[in-house]
Amino acid sequence: MRKSEHGARRLEHIETVVREAGIKLTHQRLEIFRELAHTEEHPDAETIFRAVQRRMPTVSLDTVYRTLWMLRDLGLVTTLGLHGDSVRFDVNLHRHHHYVCVRCGAIHDFESMDLNGLHVPESVKELGSVVHAQVEVRGICARCQSVDAPPKKPRAKPGATRAPRAASPRRT
Amino acid sequence: MRKSEHGARRLEHIETVVREAGIKLTHQRLEIFRELAHTEEHPDAETIFRAVQRRMPTVSLDTVYRTLWMLRDLGLVTTLGLHGDSVRFDVNLHRHHHYVCVRCGAIHDFESMDLNGLHVPESVKELGSVVHAQVEVRGICARCQSVDAPPKKPRAKPGATRAPRAASPRRT
DNA sequence: TTCCTAGTTGCGGATAATTCGCAACTAGAC
């Protein structure tokens, strides 16, 4: 019962934060929250959509997307991997690590003896074989900190719940 | 001159491996290799395509993709992030790390005091602010090791240069 | 409770990245 308790707490937290951001708690959002709060997976929008659809046959996939981006903007969920429009390739065969700018998507390699020596815990071996381990550091790159314009592909990804007149929690 | 030397060596390496795999060295492939060998970035297919197109106006984007997947299958390039069709969401707000199965794309969280304490080198600060650092471990998950079938989306991504009768380096 | 409106929703049609089927080529073995 630990799991569902945990889920309940998580759900409560999501609702609180969303409410405090001045965003309306609609049925569909509530259902999506519930689904999210109870998963231990890393679902994609489609998966959540299908799950929610079982209880609420009329939701639209679009709403699921919108809700997820909103939650991401509030810091309640993260997106895995790079915020990806297209696949990026890496030709660097040397052991290295990545710095990813969460705003513009730029990726820089860096090396570090310390990090190369990092010790993957035994427990991971139960999950599967370990081929490769690397560190991913996220932040806002120097360039984005100076200029205030994402240099690449402004495809509604970073920021923006896509709400021209919507939500706007006026995040200070 | 260090850089281009490095590129030259890299190019040579790619050509050698590809040749030894019994794959034909066509003009377009050679150009793509050259482009890749000399980049210090993490380009996407489109970017490489445009670069190659300058020297060889007739290449097709499709060929670029095919070549890249081929190189990935040979281990000469890696794809960044999860091999991503769709965005995956993570509701886990606790500090954690990821185990990613390179075959089926499954992602598992794991925790580790050791890894939480990892020390991001000073040099990274020059790249930008550090918001978050986590470890990504790649391997083949237990499930994929037992059953021999990718449980999810067989969309030509993992493995397969998309070559029904092609290439087949007969990797032993 | 009822009313009112900013914020939302579902829809159907865009976009963009990536893949496919196929007929016309070409590298490289002989």
Added chain:
DNA sequence: GTCTAGTTGCGAATTATCCGCAACTAGGAA
């Protein structure tokens, strides 16, 4: 030079995600 398995470019799918819009609803005001 010949021959063929392996490749290429093309144009048409696919798929994830987004956008505009008109019909709705949460939640504060009356």
